[in-house]
Amino acid sequence: MMALPDAAGEALLEVEHLTMRFGGLVAVNELSFVARRREITAIIGPNGAGKTTVFNCLTGFYTPTVGRLALRHPRRTYFLERMDDFRIAQFAGVARTFQNIRLFPRMSVLENLIVAQHNTLMAASLFSVAGLFGLARYRHAERAAIERARYWLEKTGLTPFADDDAGSLPYGLQRRLEIVRAMCIEPVLLCLDEPAAGLNPRESAELNRLLLAIRAEHGIGVLLIEHDMSVVMGISDHIVVLDHGSLIADGTPDEVRSDPKVIRAYLGEEEDELPGDVAADFGRNHGEGQA
Amino acid sequence: MRPGATARLAGAGMGLDLPLILKEAGLTALVVFALALPLFGFRTVDSAGGLDVAYRFDWVAAAVAVAFVGRALLVAMRTLGGAQRARPGEGLLARAGRAFYRHTTWIGAAAVAFAVLLPLLPFADRYVIDIASYFLIYVMLGWGLNVVVGLAGLLDLGYVAFYAVGAYSYALASLHLGLSFWWSLPLAGALAAGFGILLGFPVLRLRGDYLAIVTLGFGEIIRIILVNWYSFTNGPNGISGIARPSFFGLAFSRSPGPGEVAFHEFFGLDYAPVHRIAFLYYLILGLALVTNLFTLRIRRLPVGRAWEALREDEIACRSLGLNPTNIKLSAFAIGAMFAGFAGSFFATRQGFISPESFTFIESALILSIVVLGGMGSQIGVVIAAFAIVVLPEWFREFQQYRMLVFGAAMVMIMVWRPRGLIAHRDPTVRLHAGGEAGR
Numbered sequence: 001m002m003a004l005p006d007a008a009g010e011a012l013l014e015v016e017h018l019t020m021r022f023g024g025l026v027a028v029n030e031l032s033f034v035a036r037r038r039e040i041t042a043i044i045g046p047n048g049a050g051k052t053t054v055f056n057c058l059t060g061f062y063t064p065t066v067g068r069l070a071l072r073h074p075r076r077t078y079f080l081e082r083m084d085d086f087r088i089a090q091f092a093g094v095a096r097t098f099q100n101i102r103l104f105p106r107m108s109v110l111e112n113l114i115v116a117q118h119n120t121l122m123a124a125s126l127f128s129v130a131g132l133f134g135l136a137r138y139r140h141a142e143r144a145a146i147e148r149a150r151y152w153l154e155k156t157g158l159t160p161f162a163d164d165d166a167g168s169l170p171y172g173l174q175r176r177l178e179i180v181r182a183m184c185i186e187p188v189l190l191c192l193d194e195p196a197a198g199l200n201p202r203e204s205a206e207l208n209r210l211l212l213a214i215r216a217e218h219g220i221g222v223l224l225i226e227h228d229m230s231v232v233m234g235i236s237d238h239i240v241v242l243d244h245g246s247l248i249a250d251g252t253p254d255e256v257r258s259d260p261k262v263i264r265a266y267l268g269e270e271e272d273e274l275p276g277d278v279a280a281d282f283g284r285n286h287g288e289g290q291a
Numbered sequence: 292m293r294p295g296a297t298a299r300l301a302g303a304g305m306g307l308d309l310p311l312i313l314k315e316a317g318l319t320a321l322v323v324f325a326l327a328l329p330l331f332g333f334r335t336v337d338s339a340g341g342l343d344v345a346y347r348f349d350w351v352a353a354a355v356a357v358a359f360v361g362r363a364l365l366v367a368m369r370t371l372g373g374a375q376r377a378r379p380g381e382g383l384l385a386r387a388g389r390a391f392y393r394h395t396t397w398i399g400a401a402a403v404a405f406a407v408l409l410p411l412l413p414f415a416d417r418y419v420i421d422i423a424s425y426f427l428i429y430v431m432l433g434w435g436l437n438v439v440v441g442l443a444g445l446l447d448l449g450y451v452a453f454y455a456v457g458a459y460s461y462a463l464a465s466l467h468l469g470l471s472f473w474w475s476l477p478l479a480g481a482l483a484a485g486f487g488i489l490l491g492f493p494v495l496r497l498r499g500d501y502l503a504i505v506t507l508g509f510g511e512i513i514r515i516i517l518v519n520w521y522s523f524t525n526g527p528n529g530i531s532g533i534a535r536p537s538f539f540g541l542a543f544s545r546s547p548g549p550g551e552v553a554f555h556e557f558f559g560l561d562y563a564p565v566h567r568i569a570f571l572y573y574l575i576l577g578l579a580l581v582t583n584l585f586t587l588r589i590r591r592l593p594v595g596r597a598w599e600a601l602r603e604d605e606i607a608c609r610s611l612g613l614n615p616t617n618i619k620l621s622a623f624a625i626g627a628m629f630a631g632f633a634g635s636f637f638a639t640r641q642g643f644i645s646p647e648s649f650t651f652i653e654s655a656l657i658l659s660i661v662v663l664g665g666m667g668s669q670i671g672v673v674i675a676a677f678a679i680v681v682l683p684e685w686f687r688e689f690q691q692y693r694m695l696v697f698g699a700a701m702v703m704i705m706v707w708r709p710r711g712l713i714a715h716r717d718p719t720v721r722l723h724a725g726g727e728a729g730r
Contacts, residue, residue, distance in 0.1 A: 089612030
């Protein structure tokens, strides 16, 4: 494991001036924030604020227009904006989940977790040649992979379902499986895109416990996009608020909760706060003017 | 129309809803009438004055009557049967299928034993062994394509190109370089795999329909090159006189050339042409079994699991650090390699190859074997290859009707088993022991 017991609170991910333009649309504008090791950093904001775009930039699915994404490992720093998506997962150790769950539905739960350990197993099997002839070296590696999978299955209560198709699991369990699958690549930074979406209160409480356990026991940083405020306020150490692609608040849950800009972004602007002519110019579309 | 009708039938319970039956049967009869009138009703016959039109309205009437009665019976049966069969999944097919999955290992072993003993059985004459080796070529091609389509989920419509590369590389290597079959075999496999990678590179970013179109084009390009590069491939005339394989240096001929020893002389047998046929049969059986064992083995290895993961979700693969380029190229290369092996066997069996043998219809045939068998299923490929290659051969007496029956059978399989004959998939690794079909 990449656990670093004495590294608590040290900067893990530094996002500087991240800007992502799609043609004329600015999805993320000059965003800068820091996520720390052993902390859960939540990114919140109204729909269309650019939260998932930030994730896609971090995990290499998009190449940012401008900006630097520095991931600090103990011995070296990876600049994520220059890396391919799969190399970010493989070398920089950034794992992610998706807003609409992306499991391998017709493979078993256990296989999902083994596929996540592909690169380790591939090296152990000497690109499958050793595996083809059943050498001991590969058998040991496979057993270790199964043990790691078993650890995560037990942690999430998925053990009884290990040999079932992932696609046949109930929705809440699929969400949990996706998270532990991401953990199986042994990341230093785990990015979760709305992990509580569609969960009932009991399931989101279990999710909170899982995330807190991951933070405590594995010493990694967690980035979290979430709309469910019971999750965000309950477990985040630090919250970044986006609106229309720009940072509007950055602080602890208590600071963010009382920030007038955040309240305005979530509840809408009251018209009598603006001079009459300005309100008439911008009307209800003031957001598009900013973008 | 049908779901509504069944719902109403279910509501009516056991009783027969006569107006509904008549309505459905009448509609069917109307459709059949519209089709049968031009197809059956008119016929051109040669007469003294040229072509005349003859009428066969009695045929039309018969077709309409058969359709009406058949449809009425079908609807009536569904009404009566629907009440008894509460759970639709518990049909005979489903139960037979489950029994089949439990004993896959034994069925496979029995099939291999039968295949090994086949040439020794009393009914196995030259024709039977010949058909069997023809069948095994398709089984092997099906297993090879299964890696690309069934496991990696890359729809390849130009698979025959690699088959052609294998066949031509053996033919040309034996003709110009004098290489024996056993030396050419790895060469053919390597060349085909090389072409697999060559095709793989430009299509890395494509999936689904787009990939299918590009691979289709690739298959045609190879064929057209074979037709037009006259100086190298002898164009449409093909290559004849391809060397026959020898049994560890023993030739299969009545009068071996100088310095050669014939198989029958060495073993003190009387010369019989069936020796060579049986040898070819065992050769393709061995090649096919190697393909099968390799595929079964590699499915349980990281590469094989990565192929299946790629089929399931490419974006998830990327997010887990799997390099999609390597995974796709390895699938294309390994699938192509087996086609190359099969191709060189084809060349040595026929002794003559031409671009005619590598048309698109071959690709379509192999793909339909994989799809019909159930994507990713090894035993499904065998059953489907039997249905597609051997059955039409057996029913050759029925002439043009055999294709009609073949088409009808395909439609029925797709209606009853839309995910192929064997849609079942066993996990490659289990946490809890004691699941069906051990490791």
